[in-house]
Amino acid sequence: MEGPLGWGRQEVDGWRKGPWTSQEDKLLVDHVRQHGEGRWNSVSKLTGLKRSGKSCRLRWVNYLRPDLKRGKITPQEESIIVQLHALWGNRWSTIARSLPGRTDNEIKNYWRTHFKKGKPSKNIERARARFLKQRQEMQTQKQQLMAGQVVKDENEDGGGARASGTADDDDRGSAIVDEACAAPAPVAEAAAAACGQHHHEEDLIMHDAIAMDFMCPMSCALLLHGAGVVQGGGAGSCCGSTASDEYGSGEEDGATWGSLWNLDGVVVDGGAAAGACTLW
DNA sequence: AATGTAGTCAACCGCAGGCAT
DNA sequence: CATGCCTGCGGTTGACTACAT
Numbered sequence: 001m002e003g004p005l006g007w008g009r010q011e012v013d014g015w016r017k018g019p020w021t022s023q024e025d026k027l028l029v030d031h032v033r034q035h036g037e038g039r040w041n042s043v044s045k046l047t048g049l050k051r052s053g054k055s056c057r058l059r060w061v062n063y064l065r066p067d068l069k070r071g072k073i074t075p076q077e078e079s080i081i082v083q084l085h086a087l088w089g090n091r092w093s094t095i096a097r098s099l100p101g102r103t104d105n106e107i108k109n110y111w112r113t114h115f116k117k118g119k120p121s122k123n124i125e126r127a128r129a130r131f132l133k134q135r136q137e138m139q140t141q142k143q144q145l146m147a148g149q150v151v152k153d154e155n156e157d158g159g160g161a162r163a164s165g166t167a168d169d170d171d172r173g174s175a176i177v178d179e180a181c182a183a184p185a186p187v188a189e190a191a192a193a194a195c196g197q198h199h200h201e202e203d204l205i206m207h208d209a210i211a212m213d214f215m216c217p218m219s220c221a222l223l224l225h226g227a228g229v230v231q232g233g234g235a236g237s238c239c240g241s242t243a244s245d246e247y248g249s250g251e252e253d254g255a256t257w258g259s260l261w262n263l264d265g266v267v268v269d270g271g272a273a274a275g276a277c278t279l280w
Numbered sequence: 281a282a283t284g285t286a287g288t289c290a291a292c293c294g295c296a297g298g299c300a301t
Numbered sequence: 302c303a304t305g306c307c308t309g310c311g312g313t314t315g316a317c318t319a320c321a322t
Contacts, residue, residue, distance in 0.1 A: 017292075019316090041307065057308070058291070093310055104310075105290075112312095113287055285321080292314075299307085 016050040020059055024049060028056055029064055062105045069101025073110050081107055082115070 011017070016024075027047045035046070037060065040053030049056065073081070077099055084095040092104035092111075099107065 019290075038308080053307075054293090054309095055291080061309090062290070090311065108311075109289065113289095283322085286319085288316100288318075290314100290316085293312085294310105295312105296310085297308090299305105301303100301305085 011050070014050060015052045015055070017055070020051075020063075024051065025059070025064060028060060032060060032064075062103045065103075067101055068103065073102070073106075077102065078110075078114075081111065085111065085115075 020028075027049050028043065028051075031043050031047050031049075035042075040057040043049055043053060043056045044051060051059070080099060081095060084098055088094050090108075092108040096102055096104040096107050
């Protein structure tokens with residue numbers, strides 16, 4: 001796997017650049033096995049690898065990580081990507097966290113090649129439109145809850161716990177929703193465990209619904225938790241009918257999480273499923 | 281069969297945020 | 302509090318591959 005004549009085999013400031021060789025990969029993998037991820041800048045010192053920490057991290061994250069899911073993006077994943085992109089924009093790493101085994105780089109590339117210049121498929125457009133509508137409804141619901149929460153905060157504290165927002169938070173609503181979006185971990189993990197293993201047909205509409213349930217329940221659950229509306233057992237409630245109803249698939253409520261985790265390859269790929277879940 | 285074009289993938293760069301000193 | 306280092310993220314680029322003409 002020697003690098004091509006292009007930018008490969010370059011050396012700048014003592015650092016090798018360009019395509020990685022199998023020997024380099026092996027050194028890096030061994031290093032991570034022994035020392036774990038992180039401390040990338042020490043890799044070169046400890047292994048003799050003439051790669052910058054940045055390069056090592058990138059290689060590991062995008063290519064060598066054992067829990068990576070190889071193969072094409074599935075329609076389900078595509079649907080999720082579109083909808084999460086509608087929610088978060090170009091926050092590829094955030095989107096990637098919702099797609100076990102997929103890297104931000106992969107998703108970014110996929111988006112660029114499929115949606116950036118070309119026209120999205122009808123299914124994609126439909127999913128996006130529905131999602132935006134759903135999101136709008138959630139915003140309304142959230143505002144109502146927030147109104148109640150403000151009163152509560154004023155009674156309890158000074159209300160100083162609000163997460164710090166940034167400029168690009170503007171189009172995403174309040175910090176509460178940000179929290180729900182950015183940190184789905186415990187809820188999602190519990191939900192994945194709570195929901196059974198169900199299998200469904202490759203119906204794209206259903207996948208849209210799955211993707212919706214995939215996101216909205218977490219947001220809603222955390223939102224409601226944040227507002228003190230839901231007491232405990234939030235994970236279970238994530239399988240509620242927040243989005244499903246719109247698709248007329250209320251009876252699928254309990255299946256959504258299971259369906260998600262049964263996406264092509266995730267379960268089939270043996271340990272990938274477990275790995276995927278631990279990613280959360 | 282040769283050539284052109286589009287798609288895909290891997291890797292780099294610059295920037296920003298977090299953390300330790 | 303200021304500074305420097307490390308890590309992570311998003312954007313971009315270049316090479317390779319597949320497909321169409």
